[in-house]
Every structure is written in C-alpha cells, then in structure tokens.
Amino acid sequence: MKEFPRSTVGIMILNLEDEMILLNSPKWNGEYIIPCGHIKKNERIEDAVRREAREETGLKVYDLIHLRVHEFISPKQYHKKNLHFIGLQYFCRTKDKAVKLNHEATSYLWTPPQKALELDLESGTRETIEYYIEKNWNGLI
Numbered sequence: 509m510k511e512f513p514r515s516t517v518g519i520m521i522l523n524l525e526d527e528m529i530l531l532n533s534p535k536w537n538g539e540y541i542i543p544c545g546h547i548k549k550n551e552r553i554e555d556a557v558r559r560e561a562r563e564e565t566g567l568k569v570y571d572l573i574h575l576r577v578h579e580f581i582s583p584k585q586y587h588k589k590n591l592h593f594i595g596l597q598y599f600c601r602t603k604d605k606a607v608k609l610n611h612e613a614t615s616y617l618w619t620p621p622q623k624a625l626e627l628d629l630e631s632g633t634r635e636t637i638e639y640y641i642e643k644n645w646n647g648l649i
Contacts, residue, residue: 510553511591511592512592513579513592513593514546514591514592514594515546515547515594515596516546516593516595517544517545517547517553517556517557517560517595517596517597517598517640518541518542518544518578518595518597518598518601518632518636519543519557519560519561519597520542520575520599520600520621520636520637520640521542521543521561521565521569521600521601521602521603522599522600522621523549523601523603523604523605523644524601524603524604525618526620526621527543527618527619527620528542528618528619528620528621528624528637529543529565529567529607529617529618530616530617530619530627530629530633531543531564531565531609531612531615532544532613532614532615532616533611533612533614534614535566535631538628539628539630539633540624540627540628540630540633541629541630542633542636542637542640543560543561543564543565544558544560544564545560545564547561547596547605547649548585548643554572554598557569557572557598557600558572563610564609564610564611564612564613565607565608565616566604566606566607566608567604568604568646569600569602569604570600571600571601572599572600573598573599573600574596574598575597575598575636575639575640576636576639577594577596577597578595578597578632578635578636579592579593579594579595579634580592580595581592581604595632597632597636597639599643605618621637621640621641621644623639624637625637625638625641
C-alpha cells in the first residue's frame with residue numbers, strides 16, 4: 509500500500525495578553541510544540557483547527573488566519589519514522605487561559621512569542637513562530 513503525505517494543522521494560539529501556548533509532547537521527543545493534528549476526511553481545514561485546539565488544550569479559538577504551509581518529511585523529532593506531513597499553520601486567538609490537556613501533552617506554558625524562541629522547540633514550531641514575529645512586526649497580523 510502506498511503511503512501518501514498526511515494533511516495536518518498547526519495552531520499558534522495567543523491569549524488576550526499576547527502570550528502563546530506551547531505544549532510539551534512525548535510524541536515530539538519532549539520538545540515544545542504548538543497544538544497540531546491531522547485533518548479528518550471530509551473535514552474543513554478551519555474546522556480541524558478549532559477541533560484540534562479544543563481536543564488538545566480545551567480552548568475555544570477565534571479569528572483564524574492562515575500563516576504558512578510547512579512540510580515535514582521524516583521529522584527526526586517525531587516518535588514515528590518515515591512519515592510525510594503537509595502542515596497548514598494557523599494563527600488564532602482565545603479569550604480563555606484555563607487549559608485542559610489531553611493525553612498527547614504532559615505540560616504546557618504560556619509565553620510571549622519572542623521568549624518562546626529561547627526554549628527547546630520542535631523545528632517547525634520554531635519556524636512558524638519566527639514567521640509570525642516577522643509578519644507581526646511588519647504590521648500584517
């Protein structure tokens with residue numbers, strides 16, 4: 509059976525204090541990641557963003573903006589090998605700060621995006637944060 513790339517969403521969620529949530533995930537070798545997950549068959553992309561945010565953090569999100577596409581080919585940090593992901597990275601907001609993690613993460617933190625770059629981040633998460641900061645500084649978001 510042929511293996512095709514898997515469509516996923518990555519979600520950069522900022523609260524009203526402009527802090528973003530990062531998850532510590534054993535699936536990603538303990539590195540910090542933004543919430544993320546697979547798009548289900550017949551699911552609209554923005555519905556997948558809302559669902560994954562809710563499933564992984566318990567947060568309701570709004571003001572979704574597509575940031576970028578990130579391709580992961582056999583990511584070294586991921587617990588399964590030889591996979592190909594096409595990640596649609598989104599920015600969004602939440603009014604909530606009370607987080608309820610599911611089984612995929614062991615802990616979380618809220619941090620300003622600039623401070624997040626000082627942490628041990630999964631490479632795609634780092635690139636998405638850097639992209640957001642670059643665009644935000646230019647007044648585009």
